[in-house]
Amino acid sequence: MTGVTPSTLAVDPFFARLKALVIETTGMAFYADKDEDLARIVAARMGETGLSSCARYLDLIMDSVRGREEMDALVAELTIGETYFFRHKEQFDALRDIILPDVLARNESVRRLRIWSAGCATGPEPYSVSILLRREFGHRIAGWHVSIIGTDINQKFLARARDGRYDEWAFRATSDEIRRECFEPVGKQWQIRPEYKNCVNFQYHNLTRNRFPSLLDNLAGLDIIICRNVVIYFSRETVEALVPCFHETLVDGGWLVMGHAEPNIELFRNFRTVNTPGAVLYQRIDRAGPAPRPKPLPAGALPLPEPRRPRPPLRRRPAEASAPATEAPKPAPHEAVLRIRELADQGRWTEALAACDGLLAANALNARAHFYRALVLEQMGDLEGCETSLRRAIYLDRHFVLPHYHLGLFLWRRDELPAASRSFRNVLALLERLPEDQALDDGDSITVGQLRETVGMHLDLIGAS
Ligand SMILES: C[S@@+](CC[C@H](N)C(=O)[O-])C[C@H]1O[C@@H](n2cnc3c(N)ncnc32)[C@H](O)[C@@H]1O
The missing domain is CATH 1.25.40.10 (Tetratricopeptide repeat domain)
Structure with a gap:
């Protein structure tokens, strides 16, 4: 034991720098006014590393060689991984009734589907999408290339997601029928069956640090992005900067699903907004004029007006883009x-x-x-x-x-x-x-x-x- 206590740590002159670094690294502005919680978590990590001085701990996490492991360990404690299968049913209903039928029709000729679950924690969200897809649209997508990517900043969560084994509690919103059909009992836990697991891959990605879209990170040209209960921990400025990145990472016509009560829909004015019972959906529409393929919405669904502002220019527009149409230079x-x-x-x-x-x-x-x-x-x-x-x-x-x-x-x-x-x-x-x-x-x-x-x-x- 090193003797450092949360209360002494919270008043240490280096604590403010440590806090700023944590918020900058993770985006979790949530901790800005939670010194007590943060100090408790950091004190525990300091105990593990055998350090009693906040300045030395700061040196450790900033060290370009040794820092990574400790920062990962700290992030693993700081992040909140509350999640379960089919969390917020209304959003899965919207995926089934509105988003997936639209995307599958759109992609019929290329027979591909790409979905990103950003901030996936231990995996129930991307696996729920995989289950929904196979159970509801299995015949239609037979022979398609389906890729569901789950990303998170917490390496421990990602390892558990890759394992795909869950306790009873993760099924609190899942019917027994789905659990029996899609999972195998392993002791007191349930293992997702390979046919629902195969199209899901997990990778590290820090939403606030790693740029996207990124072909290099496999995060570009997506049909659907789901980012629920993640940005609630971020500052408004961070969310403001992220929303255009989500927009750019979607294909034209692609959909963004955020948590049901977050954030201010004003931030999504570049999207077409569709209100369904219990869910707000955002669709990227690049073309002028009416949205493509108008479809009957289920009872209660309210399409909102088209976005008013044109979408921002792409970051990487090549220099020749504005050249006259005649004989473009090679x-x-x-x-x-x-x-x-x-x-x-x-x-x-x-x-x-x-x-x-x-x-x-x-x-x-x-x-x-x-x-x-x-x-x-x-x-x-x-x-x-x-x-x-x-x-x-x-x-x-x-x-x-x-x-x-x-x-x-x-x-x-x-x-x-x-x-x-x-x-x-x-x-x-x-x-x-x-x-x-x-x-x-x-x-x-x-x-x-x-x-x-x-x-x-x-x-x-x-x-x-
Ligand atoms: C409450 S969970 C949400 C899980 C799932 N999306 C759901 O709604 O059930 C929030 C997740 O966001 C992740 N997270 C927090 N900050 C992040 C960041 N900067 N980049 C990527 N993921 C982050 C956390 O590690 C955590 O797993």
Whole structure:
């Protein structure tokens, strides 16, 4: 025991800095006026680490090498993971009656569906969506490439989500029939069956730190984003900054589902808003004029007027976008790559692939073009093509870090753990001599230090660090 108590910690001169760092890292402004709670959690962590001085603990979590693990451990205690299957039934009814029929009709020709559960905690939310999809739309989506991505800032929650095993309490809003059909009893717990688990993947993502849309993070061109009971802990400014990012991460016509009582709908004025009994839904509509495919809404559903403001310009609009329509100059490779990313951010996968192929037609040895082609193919469900393109990118430029990293992720998802850790180790070897704060080429402003940290995290999870 180190003897530090929450009350002495809360008045320590370094506590305010620690609090600011925690809020900045997690977005959880919730702790701004909860010194007592925060001090209790930090004091417990300090006890675990054997530190009694707040200044030393601050040094530890800011340390670029040792800090990551402790920050993860602290975040694991700070975050609130309250969740259960089919939480807030009205929103699942809206998914079943409004959102999924619309998205499935829209995607009929491409036979793909991409859903993001942001702040998924231990996983019941994305798994509930998977269950709903299979039970209600199983015939319609047979043979489709369905991808549900659950992300969270809490590594412990993510590990439990990947396990997919739950106590009785997680089923407090689930019928016995669904539980029996979709889960297998394991002792006193229930394990989600593989057919409902297979299309769900979990990855670390900090909403307030990791930029999105991001093709590199597999978070671009989504059909549905669900972010419930997460931003309630954030400041209004943070939420204001996040909402346009959600907008950009959706395809045209894509849907955003927030928690039922959050936040102020004024923040969503760039979306079309649909009010249903017990749920407010937001749809991204880019085209002028009436919303596409007007559909009968269930009794009680109230469509609100179209958004008044035009959507903000995309962050990565290429320089030639405003050039006259005549004889557009052939894009230079960098501009061409920006164009691929822009198309990908909008979920225009076929056009993004054609843009990659265009680049490769001009130069088949362009490692960047192969790399982006791999990312696009992965989103399109062509996993074999994705792997081939990643390996080509590496073959053509073995010092290009990101293809090694993505090959690691790809192999990890396929459960090829030794090969995945080899790829991750290649990343660490390539980063070895680079300065911490150097931005990576093509890395969405991710720095060497951040990638090192992320890769270290993956190696920890694989159990290979
Ligand atoms: C109350 S749970 C919500 C779980 C689920 N969405 C639901 O409604 O049942 C909030 C989750 O948000 C996560 N979270 C908090 N801050 C986050 C951040 N900056 N980025 C990503 N996730 C975050 C927490 O770790 C926690 O798992």
